Each structure stands twice: as structure tokens, then as C-alpha cells.
Amino acid sequence: xxxxxxxxxxxxxxxxxxxxxxxxxxxxxxxxxxxxxxxxxxxxxxxxxxxxxxxxxxxxxxxxxxxxxxxxxxxxxxxxxxxxxxxxxxxxxxxxxxxxxxxxxxxxxxxxxxxxxxxxxxxxxxxxxxxxxxxxxxxxxxxxxxxxxxxxxxxxxxxxxxxxxxxxxxxxxxxxxxxxxxxxxxxxxxxxxxxxxxxxxxxxxxxxxxxxxxxxxxxxxxxxxxxxxxxxxxxxxxxxxxxxxxxxxxxxxxxxxxxxxxxxxxxxxxxxxxxxxxxxxxxxxxxxxxxxxxxxxxxxxxxxxxxxxxxxxxxxxxxxxxxxxxxxxxxxxxxxxxxxxxxxxxxxxxxxxxxxxxxxxxxxxxxxxxxxxxxxxxxxxxxxxx
Ligand SMILES: *Cc1c(COP(=O)(O)O)cnc(C)c1O
Numbered sequence: 001x002x003x004x005x006x007x008x009x010x011x012x013x014x015x016x017x018x019x020x021x022x023x024x025x026x027x028x029x030x031x032x033x034x035x036x037x038x039x040x041x042x043x044x045x046x047x048x049x050x051x052x053x054x055x056x057x058x059x060x061x062x063x064x065x066x067x068x069x070x071x072x073x074x075x076x077x078x079x080x081x082x083x084x085x086x087x088x089x090x091x092x093x094x095x096x097x098x099x100x101x102x103x104x105x106x107x108x109x110x111x112x113x114x115x116x117x118x119x120x121x122x123x124x125x126x127x128x129x130x131x132x133x134x135x136x137x138x139x140x141x142x143x144x145x146x147x148x149x150x151x152x153x154x155x156x157x158x159x160x161x162x163x164x165x166x167x168x169x170x171x172x173x174x175x176x177x178x179x180x181x182x183x184x185x186x187x188x189x190x191x192x193x194x195x196x197x198x199x200x201x202x203x204x205x206x207x208x209x210x211x212x213x214x215x216x217x218x219x220x221x222x223x224x225x226x227x228x229x230x231x232x233x234x235x236x237x238x239x240x241x242x243x244x245x246x247x248x249x250x251x252x253x254x255x256x257x258x259x260x261x262x263x264x265x266x267x268x269x270x271x272x273x274x275x276x277x278x279x280x281x282x283x284x285x286x287x288x289x290x291x292x293x294x295x296x297x298x299x300x301x302x303x304x305x306x307x308x309x310x311x312x313x314x315x316x317x318x319x320x321x322x323x324x325x326x327x328x329x330x331x332x333x334x335x336x337x338x339x340x341x342x343x344x345x346x347x348x349x350x351x352x353x354x355x356x357x358x359x360x361x362x363x364x365x366x367x368x369x370x371x372x373x374x375x376x377x378x379x380x381x382x383x384x385x386x
Contacts, residue, residue, distance in 0.1 A: 003062055003176065004246045011057025012239070025236045026050045047224050051232040055239045059197070062176040062242065063189050065209035067216035069223055070235055074172065074192025075100045076228035077206030079108065081168055081190060082137075083222050084215070087113030089136040092160075094121045094151060096144035096355055098170065098192075099346050105139075121151040122282065124159070131163050141170035142179075143286075146298045146339045146363040147356055148273040150282035153289055157185030166215065172196070172330070177249040178292045187212055195330030196295075198241040199248050203234045248332065248368055252295030255334075255374060256366035260297050262375055268382050270300040270360070295367075296329060298339070301360040304386050309360035313338055315385035317362070322369065322377040334367035334374055 001009070015024050026049060031042040042048050052070050060068030071077040078101055085091070093105060095118040105116040119130045121140055138160040142151040153169060160167040169181035171189045175196045181189050191197055193205035206228075210216050223229065230238075253276070260274035272279070275286035276293025286293060304312035317325050323336040327343050337343060339357050347357070366374065 006061040007058065007245055008243050010061035011054040023051060023054045023236065023239060025232050027232050045232070046227055046229050049229075049232050049235070051235045051239070052230065055235040055242075058239060058242055059191075059193075059207050060209050062245070063171070063209035064176075064180055064182055064211075065189070066211040066213070067209065067220075069208045069216070069219055070193070070230050070238070071206035071208065071223065071228050072230045072234075073204045073228075074098075074190065074194060074206040075104065077190050077192075077208050078104055078170075080219060080222050080226060080228050081188065081208060082109050082114065083226065084166075084218055085109070085114045085136055088134055089114050090132050090134045091116040091137045091139055092127065092130045092135055092165070093118050093139040094141050094144060094149075095119055096147050096149055097139065097141045098145055098172075099344055101139070101141070101170065103346065120149070121156055122149055124152065124155055127156060128159055131159070131165070135163060135165050138165050138167045139170070140167070141173070143173050143275055143290075143294060143296065145173065145296075146273075146344065146361065148275060148280070148296065148298060150275050150280070150286045150289075152285055153179070153181050153184040153186065157181075157187075160187075161185065166212075173296050174290060174294055175245060175249050177246050178253070178290050178294055182209065182211060184289060188215060193238050193241075194328065196249060196252070197245065197330075198238045199245065199331060200237070200241055201328060201331035201333065203237045203241075205230050205234055205238050249295070250292065251368040252330075252366055253292040255368065255371045256295045256297055256364075257293060258371045259364070259366055259374060259378065260299075263297075263299050263378070266382065268302050268386065270302050272299040273297060296363070296365055298361055298363045300358070301362060303360070309358075310340075312385055313360050313362060316381050319381035319384040320377055321380075322373050323364070323381075329363075329365035331365070332368050334369060335365040337363050339363050 033039045056068040117130045157167040166187040169186045172192045188210040191207040257276045264272040274297035303309040323334045
């Protein structure tokens, strides 16, 4: 079946008790047993829950995976994956990763003896040089955040495979509608389902999908042992969100492309980072591994008539009326933010500078509103902030 059909049906069957068409929210923490150790597949909701099972089957189907594990957050998914590693192991990681992923590697895993090298994976020779004999895992996030760099999933996963390391792709920005990393050679896919998978900014959740039976079994053990499970209610909401993933993502990408082209032509905008623009340095690569250019972009404002570019950015963001100034992304509503002082404030200033996250860089998550209203809002705020 096609993904649009799987999103609505995979893992979901009318409830055998009442015939409910929509998956019931099973809140029970425990399940009655016929005799000691004799149960119908569920004994305790940390170890397994019917609502969670339905979500996991659906998410796995969308990424073309055999196994799916739903987590309490994207960071819980990441932490659990990284606990597959042992002291002395090494990770090769993209240099422009989600700040929380950097923090887990730097402040949680490093003290446990798992080290990481961060590298700009657009440069495959440098990526190859970052490997060590003890490299066990490669982490790539593409498109990257907030610079929208695009990394070659096939090439990086092949490098990992040749060195006996597993490869993990954070597919949060692209979603399985746009990009299917397992088909491109990745061992596992990680999501923050807080973003596009749920899509309505009312759940914090995570996901791991893999077709590697051994990796799945070890993750299942770690998740149950460490307890990083989502609530049944949140599982229900993400499952509901998945049903409209395709129509939402198509509209997000359509709106984003229109806004990116308009911003690129605007005299007050110095540069737009969006894989759908011909000016994007990896535009051709993006076209081969992504079905659509996605809903995320960043752009660099020019300074106004008075003050610094940071002051202009502040005036611009405060003048917006339809866009909400907030962290996060991937919801139906358009969001906008200033990475240098919001999502990426925890990065050391020199790291921010090296990545190009300067004071005038604005990140935008295009929602599914009328694109005319979004464009007018950007136009009036650019005028008002001049
Ligand atoms: C938000 C995000 C995460 C972390 O997910 P949480 O659900 O916030 O824990 C990881 N990766 C990317 C790309 C994200 O945007």
C-alpha cells in the first residue's frame, strides 16, 4: 500500500470489544492475567500498551521499517539510541545538529566515556577522516538546523557501513513524506514527533524506526529498562496527527517555496537558506534524496537604517502578527524565531559564528495558513522594522 493509505490504516483495526473505528486510548497501567504469566500480550504499560503499539506500527510503516518505538520525546529517543554504545566508543556527528542532540553527546555521553567528533558532512573526505577504529555510530541530521545544509545520506551511510558503524538519521525536518533514510542505507531513523509527525504543537514525543532486528531488540530492552515511554494519550494524538501528515507536509512545502522565493527577491534580505531554491549549494542533491524541499528555511536580514542587525531582527520579529515568535517547528501554525538568542543560544558563541548562526539569521517554519496572509505579514514587518 502507498504511504498515504498506511498513515490512515497501518496498525489500526476496529476495536474488537465495541467496534470503535478510532484506536481507543488505553490508559490502564496494568493488565489482568488469566494465570500467572498468562496474558494477551500486555502486562504493564511501561513494557507495552495497545495505543502505543498502534502508533508504533503506523510510524514503522511510514518509514518502511519493520520496527517502530515511540518515545516520550525526541531527546528520549536520541538518549536511548546513544545508550547502545559503551565507554570507549566514538560517534561521528554532523556539525549543525539539533542543540539538544549536541548537549546529550557533550554533557551526558562524554562523561560516560562515549566521545563524538562533529564534522561538516557536506565534505565527504573530512567525514571519512573523522572515523576512528572505535567509531560505532554515525549521526546525521539533514536538512540541518538552522542552516538547512543537505548531507548525502547514501554516501555517509555507505562510509559508516564500510567501517562497521551503524548510521542514524534524524528525519525530523524532512519527515517520511519527503525522505526515507532506511531505503538510502541508514540503520535507524530518529524523529522528534513533537514536530511534523504530530503536527499540531500539542505533544512532546519521539520515535525510532529500524529494520534491524538486533538493534530493535536492544532498543526495546533499553526503553523498558530506562523508562523513556510516552503516555497513551500522547500516542493517540500522534497517531491522529499521522493521518494528515501527507496533506500537511505538501502544503508546508508549497507555502515554504513561495515564501523562500519571495524573501530571496526582497531587498532587505541578504540570503535565504532553503533546499528548494536553485541558489542552495546542495539544491541538486536535495532534489535526488528529497521528494519535496520541506517547510523549514532560514534567512539573513540586512541591518536597518538605524542600529545593528540584531536590533533590526528584534523589531522585525515583534512586528509580525500572523507568525508566532516561538521555538519549535512543524505545527500547522507558522512559527518564527531568532536562533542566536533562542534555539541555539546554548551553543558557544565561536561555534555559532563558525556555523554561520549570526544575529540577523531568522529561522522560519512555514505553516499551512493562506500563503498570501503569511507573505503580507512578512512584508509589513519588514517595512515596519526598517
Ligand atoms: C526538536 C528536535 C529534537 C528533539 O526533540 P524533542 O521532542 O524536543 O525532545 C531532535 N531533533 C530535531 C531535528 C528537532 O527539531
